[in-house]
Amino acid sequence: xxxxxxxxxxxxxxxVPEDRLTNFDLEKMVDTNDEWIRSRTGIEERRILKGKxxxxxxxxxxxxKQLCEKRGISPEEIDxxxxxxxxxxxxxxxxxxxxxxxxxxKNAFGFDVSAACSGFLYxxxxxxxxxxxxxxxxxxxxxxxxxxxxxxxxxRATCIIxxxxxxxxxxxxxxxxxxxxxxxLKSDGSGCQFLHMKAGGSLRPAxxxxxxxxxxxxxxxxxxxxxxxxxGMADVSAELxxxxxxxxxxxxxxxxxxANLRIIDATANRMGLPKEKVMINIQKYGNTTxxxxxxxxxxxxxxxxKGDNIVLAAFGxxxxxxxxxxxxxxxS
Ligand code: UT7
Numbered sequence: 388x389x390x391x392x393x394x395x396x397x398x399x400x401x402x403v404p405e406d407r408l409t410n411f412d413l414e415k416m417v418d419t420n421d422e423w424i425r426s427r428t429g430i431e432e433r434r435i436l437k438g439k440x441x442x443x444x445x446x447x448x449x450x451x452k453q454l455c456e457k458r459g460i461s462p463e464e465i466d467x468x469x470x471x472x473x474x475x476x477x478x479x480x481x482x483x484x485x486x487x488x489x490x491x492x493k494n495a496f497g498f499d500v501s502a503a504c505s506g507f508l509y510x511x512x513x514x515x516x517x518x519x520x521x522x523x524x525x526x527x528x529x530x531x532x533x534x535x536x537x538x539x540x541x542x543r544a545t546c547i548i549x550x551x552x553x554x555x556x557x558x559x560x561x562x563x564x565x566x567x568x569x570x571x572l573k574s575d576g577s578g579c580q581f582l583h584m585k586a587g588g589s590l591r592p593a594x595x596x597x598x599x600x601x602x603x604x605x606x607x608x609x610x611x612x613x614x615x616x617x618x619g620m621a622d623v624s625a626e627l628x629x630x631x632x633x634x635x636x637x638x639x640x641x642x643x644x645x646a647n648l649r650i651i652d653a654t655a656n657r658m659g660l661p662k663e664k665v666m667i668n669i670q671k672y673g674n675t676t677x678x679x680x681x682x683x684x685x686x687x688x689x690x691x692x693k694g695d696n697i698v699l700a701a702f703g704x705x706x707x708x709x710x711x712x713x714x715x716x717x718x719s
Contacts, residue, residue: 429648433550471506504703578706
């Protein structure tokens with residue numbers, strides 16, 4: 388009898404730009420201070436992609452290259468590249484297509500997934516389905532955002548939060564039952580009013596007026612989003628544990644979206660997880676939107692052990708949110 392195929396992560400690659408934007412730099416740009424930012428968000432600095440002509444795909448490329456090197460494969464072996472992003476290089480074509488071309492991933496088809504901070508989880512679930520179906524053997528799932536492209540650096544309520552980065556995982560078939568076990572994804576379009584970009588889409592195409600009104604930047608009602616995020620991320624993570632008959636004790640790691648340290652703490656508490664089991668790098672990178680979760684996996688890769696139960700959880704614009712249960716597939 389053929390064994391069930393699961394989608395295992397078999398390599399991780401990541402990229403963060405060199406340039407750092409610290410809280411002290413922001414103090415010089417807007418009316419804020421290091422103490423406020425650290426105590427309200429947990430962030431100390433973020434990375435910013437600087438340089439003419441550099442876009443989100445230029446972070447996807449080094450992340451995927453690194454993953455290929457680690458796994459010892461050529462980009463030509465990739466069947467599919469999925470990029471979760473809300474800061475695509477262009478409205479179209481997809482950043483995945485542009486990145487695949489730069490990578491020489493000639494045999495891959497690709498597309499972008501627009502699910503804001505849940506972009507990686509949505510993409511991972513899709514990628515895993517492609518592997519589970521038996522149709523594809525090597526699917527790369529990437530979370531990448533150049534948030535600095537859509538941040539208003541005169542708005543102290545948003546410019547302190549976001550940063551740039553990208554990270555990617557390779558999914559391959561597994562017959563030992565390792566990899567993606569389960570996923571609960573949710574969305575609620577009524578959340579659009581609290582977190583969106585007003586112009587640049589078909590509703591309000593770019594015009595002198597939209598530029599003058601600063602409508603091409605992130606609009607966020609922070610307090611409202613905060614309340615939904617705390618509840619949404621904690622509820623869905625608890626639901627995932629319950630559905631899989633697990634408790635916090637069965638979980639080796641929680642990998643939460645890095646939007647605000649207080650949201651992360653609330654989710655960990657709800658799952659009954661101590662701080663030591665929670666991946667946190669928000670202090671270094673801020674909120675890199677779709678990239679936060681894979682960037683954590685990238686940083687913690689060496690500490691992960693084959694068979695570890697890992698919960699990934701996110702909440703973001705849309706609203707979109709969800710949680711995924713993984714069984715880690717290798718020791719580094
Ligand atoms: O990843 C996508 C989803 N996004 C999120 O999950 C973000 C969720 N929201 C948040 O993380 C938080 O709401 C923020 C970090 C954005 C803001 O923190 P907050 O604790 O909700 O602050 P607030 O907006 O309630 O503002 C509190 C006070 C206000 O002053 P008053 O009215 O109390 O006098 C603000 O004007 O802090 C003031 N304030 C600031 N002060 C110094 C707002 N921004 C700043 C700032 N520096 N940068």
